[in-house]
Each structure stands twice: as structure tokens, then as C-alpha cells.
Amino acid sequence: MDVCVCTPQEWDTIRSQRADALDASLESLGAQPVPPVFHTTAAPDPSPFGIQNDSDSERDPDDIPIFGEQLHAPSQSPTDTLRNITRSVRLNVNGVPRDRSTWKTLRDFVDERTIEDVLDTIESDRNALDDILARTSDYPESLSNTIAAIEGSVPAENTLPSMQDIFQAQGIASTDMASHLESLAAHFEQMSTALEHHEAGETFVHEDLHDWGTTWAEMNRDTEELPAILSEMEERLVSIDAAQWVPVLSQSRELSNVNRHSTKLVATKRTAQQNLDAHRRILDDLDELGEIMSEMLERQQAVEDEAREHVALLHHHIVTIEDLQHRFTSYQYAYSKLLLELARRRQYRDASDRIVNGMIAQLNAMTEGTFSSPQSQASTHEPEHGQYLPEDVCLFVQNAPTRWNVVPHNQELEVLPEIDSDLLDDARLRVGTGVAALGASQSL
CATH class of the missing domain: 1.20.58 (Methane Monooxygenase Hydroxylase; Chain G, domain 1)
Structure with missing residues (x-):
């Protein structure tokens, strides 16, 4: 991204816009609840996505951790989460807590202290720019006062006699x-x-x-x-x-x-001499002012160069705010996609359960209806046809029919939380509008 070449006032306007966008993202995160089943585990993870912290050597220095640190080490057993989710589900009625006032929101998982530190750093650097510009801020007034004093010392125009x-x-x-x-x-x-x-x-x-x-x-x-x-x-x-x-x-x-004419001539000569002396002093003052202005221009140029470098640093802070806003937008979008993915997987699980249960019921019906037991088969077939067949012919008819039992892979059942329909509707709406929001945040 190109470095922003702008005045401090223009930078303040841009920062205000980006800060407002960041506040709007945080407010939106605070308005989206998170079911307790997502985070009430034996090994609580402050992030609903289970984000693992990178090591210091792998972490990008510009990557600001927006989620809080984990309070406890994660459990070693991958089934602990499953067991705790099962216990958590039992605390709810149909998977929905009775009261949402105790629910957390997406904003509760954001480390706002880090954001405040970032904003404080930005404000401190902005004040440092004011201090840099203040070094020469009095130059215009000082020059104006000096020039006004020199203009005031110019002798008044007198009409000399002919x-x-x-x-x-x-x-x-x-x-x-x-x-x-x-x-x-x-x-x-x-x-x-x-x-x-x-x-x-x-x-x-x-x-x-x-x-x-x-x-x-x-x-x-x-x-x-x-x-x-x-x-x-x-x-x-x-x-x-x-x-x-x-x-x-x-x-x-x-x-x-x-002689009045001689007096006029003498007075005119005296006035002209005084004016000449005054103009010589003014020329000396102007020469001195020229030297002072040269020094002021050098200092002003040095201040402008330093301020330009500082503005580049401030622009980097603008990029940081934009990155935070984009990450929060992506965070909310990903969470909404997570809810929809859980709903899709729940639909898949329910459909699979119906298919498997229907298959088992059909197999049981076929087995129990036609070939309910070997005794019934033998009692049906032997009286009617057994007398015509040798005893050692087709002994398989005496075997019991096969019974089927459908079980999940590795004997593990997928446990999914119940998600309220209004949360899913809100997630669908946010996903629909989130694509445009992500594009806008990336374009910043």
C-alpha cells in the first residue's frame, strides 16, 4: 500500500473514519451471542475457533493478537471435548438455554486491552507529530510581528518644499x-x-x-x-x-x-538626514531579518522532513486499524459460516440417522416377518417338503437367517449442539452481507 501523503488534519479525518468502522465492527460482534455449549468445556478456550498461539519465533511482529490468551492448557485427550459437550448439552432444554442474558458474545472473546494499547500508541504518536510541528508553529506570527515593527519604523512621507x-x-x-x-x-x-x-x-x-x-x-x-x-x-x-x-x-x-526660506532648507535637510539614518537602520534590520529567515527556513525544512517520516509512521497505524477491522469482519463472517456448517452437518446427521434407522427397521421386518426363527422355518418346511428330500441334502436350510446391525465408524457418534433457528437466520443474513463487507474491508 502506498504511503499516504496528507496533512495532519486529513490524517485525523481518515483515522476517525477507520476508528468508526472499527467501533462498528466491535458493536456488531457484541450483538451476536455465542451459545454456552461453544465454550463451556473442561479446558476453556477463549476463542470459539480453538486458535492456538504461535511461538514467538513464528509470530509476525505486525500481527496483533486480537483474542485473549488461554487460561488453561488444552486437554491431551481428543474425546474430552466430546464428553464435555455431551454434558453441556444435557444442561439445556432441547439444546437451548432458558436465559440468554448470561450468554457471551463474540466481543467477549476479543482482547480489547490490546486494541486499547494500539489506539493509545497511535494517539501518542499523533501527539508526537504535534510536538514536532510546534517547533516552528510560532514562526509565522514572529515574522509578522517583526515585519510590522520594521514597517512601523519607516519614516512618514513628507512633502518637501520645491x-x-x-x-x-x-x-x-x-x-x-x-x-x-x-x-x-x-x-x-x-x-x-x-x-x-x-x-x-x-x-x-x-x-x-x-x-x-x-x-x-x-x-x-x-x-x-x-x-x-x-x-x-x-x-x-x-x-x-x-x-x-x-x-x-x-x-x-x-x-x-x-530667513524663513533658509529655515525651510535647513529643516528639510535635517529631516532628509533623519530619514536617511532611519532607512539605513531599516536596511540593517532587513539584512538581519534575511539571515534569521534563512535559519528559519533550514529549521522548517528539517521539521518538514521529520514530520513527513512521522506521517508515514502514522499511516502505518491507519493500516493497523484497517487490518483490525478486517480481521473482526472476517472473524464474524467465519463464525456465521461455522453456525451454518454446524446446521448443515446436523441436517446430514439427522438424514443419515433416518436412513440408517429405516434400513434397520426394514431389515428387522424382513427378518422377523418371513424368517422369524429357525424353529418356525423348520416347522414350516419339514412337514411339507422334508419327507421328499434326503436328510443330508441342503443342510443350510436349518441355519438361522442373518441379522444386521449398523454401527458408526470406530463406534463414535457425532455430537452436535442445538442452535436456535433465529441464530441461524441471523447467520444466513450476515453471510449474505458479509461478502460485501469483507470486500470493502480488504479494499481499505
Whole structure:
């Protein structure tokens, strides 16, 4: 039989089916009574078939003894069983005990302790398979937890600001500041020129100022707008690197006015560096996890190989259960055939008795009716015919006729127990259905 390649769950299903079939066979054995005359002998044999135990050297190691051991040694005389059967028959009325409640069944002759030991061994081996599989049963959960932890350590996705937008904004701010600086430079140049003329003692008239390309009103206006221009330049400065422009405009300006774009760049760089460090750690964790998974795969393969060998052993136990079920089915079938054979032999014996008794009765009738005695023969034949015959002619007529006595071979009569008709009917039914049952059990 091929080795079953199946999962433990599938094996459990098969074992349950075979165990149910075995229980059904045992229940059927328990429902079939055995007449006491079959086993109430001076040398009781637990098996109704008189099975002899093989020696240890001849017994198959896989052959499980399903019948109990003999309690006493069998008698040496082959006629002891016959004499005890005769005594047992006398205890019954027409061969049938009055009460069947004390009868044994076919199951009583089965050594159920051995069956329980076999089933306990199977259960122990099944638990051993669970222990083997338990060595790596926590691997999936452990891997899932580790992978989940690594996934949890992955930095959240952050939307980084566009570098082009930052640089473009800084360029616009720089252009505006350059324009303002040029205007301031021109204004300061005009003011410086006017100051130089004033210090030289020159008197300015309206026409002179007009010749300089500006008017006092324009200079006053520029002077009035100077704070606004400086304020706007300070705002522009915020959008440019403070480290470059603060010393130019004012040495006393606090460095807390950090360029917001520069701050964004610094923060982005810091975040990117942190993410890079985190990804490096994750890569290290993944490398370590890869090594661990390689070791786990090797252990898992070793466990699978050992489990496969153990499943083959468990399949052998399934074959053992199937063999027990087949043997019990054959046991019941053979017992039913035994009952029918005893009934057939009883019919043969009764028919033989009738034939022999009829023959003896006919011979006796022929002997006693026609030639009842030598005296009657002589008295009949002599008066009528004897006077015409010489005395020495045919003296055989004076001999007595032969009498026949039919006896069994070796003077031994066959003694058969009375079997109830309902037991015979049940045996015929079981034999009729037993052929299919035997075929099914063999096909397992």
C-alpha cells in the first residue's frame, strides 16, 4: 500500500473514519451471542475457533493478537471435548438455554486491552507529530510581528518644499533690494553733493537746484520715503539668507530674524538626514531579518522532513486499524459460516440417522416377518417338503437367517449442539452481507 501523503488534519479525518468502522465492527460482534455449549468445556478456550498461539519465533511482529490468551492448557485427550459437550448439552432444554442474558458474545472473546494499547500508541504518536510541528508553529506570527515593527519604523512621507520655488523667491527679493539700493545710492549721492556745497559756503538758489536734476521737494520726498524703503528692504532681507545681508545693513540687528526660506532648507535637510539614518537602520534590520529567515527556513525544512517520516509512521497505524477491522469482519463472517456448517452437518446427521434407522427397521421386518426363527422355518418346511428330500441334502436350510446391525465408524457418534433457528437466520443474513463487507474491508 502506498504511503499516504496528507496533512495532519486529513490524517485525523481518515483515522476517525477507520476508528468508526472499527467501533462498528466491535458493536456488531457484541450483538451476536455465542451459545454456552461453544465454550463451556473442561479446558476453556477463549476463542470459539480453538486458535492456538504461535511461538514467538513464528509470530509476525505486525500481527496483533486480537483474542485473549488461554487460561488453561488444552486437554491431551481428543474425546474430552466430546464428553464435555455431551454434558453441556444435557444442561439445556432441547439444546437451548432458558436465559440468554448470561450468554457471551463474540466481543467477549476479543482482547480489547490490546486494541486499547494500539489506539493509545497511535494517539501518542499523533501527539508526537504535534510536538514536532510546534517547533516552528510560532514562526509565522514572529515574522509578522517583526515585519510590522520594521514597517512601523519607516519614516512618514513628507512633502518637501520645491527648491526652485525657494530660489526663485530669493531671486525676486534680491532684485527688489538691488533696485532699492540703487535708489538709495543715488539719493545719498545727491545728499552728499549738496552737503559738500553747503560746507563750502555756497548759496543755493532755486535755479541751481534745478540744474542738479532735482528739487528740494524731491529730496525731501526721498528723505521722507527713506524709512519705508528701509523697512521694505528689511522685509526682503527676511526672504534671503540673514547671514549674508544682516552685517551689511545693520551690525546691531538680532540674528533671531532668520530667513524663513533658509529655515525651510535647513529643516528639510535635517529631516532628509533623519530619514536617511532611519532607512539605513531599516536596511540593517532587513539584512538581519534575511539571515534569521534563512535559519528559519533550514529549521522548517528539517521539521518538514521529520514530520513527513512521522506521517508515514502514522499511516502505518491507519493500516493497523484497517487490518483490525478486517480481521473482526472476517472473524464474524467465519463464525456465521461455522453456525451454518454446524446446521448443515446436523441436517446430514439427522438424514443419515433416518436412513440408517429405516434400513434397520426394514431389515428387522424382513427378518422377523418371513424368517422369524429357525424353529418356525423348520416347522414350516419339514412337514411339507422334508419327507421328499434326503436328510443330508441342503443342510443350510436349518441355519438361522442373518441379522444386521449398523454401527458408526470406530463406534463414535457425532455430537452436535442445538442452535436456535433465529441464530441461524441471523447467520444466513450476515453471510449474505458479509461478502460485501469483507470486500470493502480488504479494499481499505
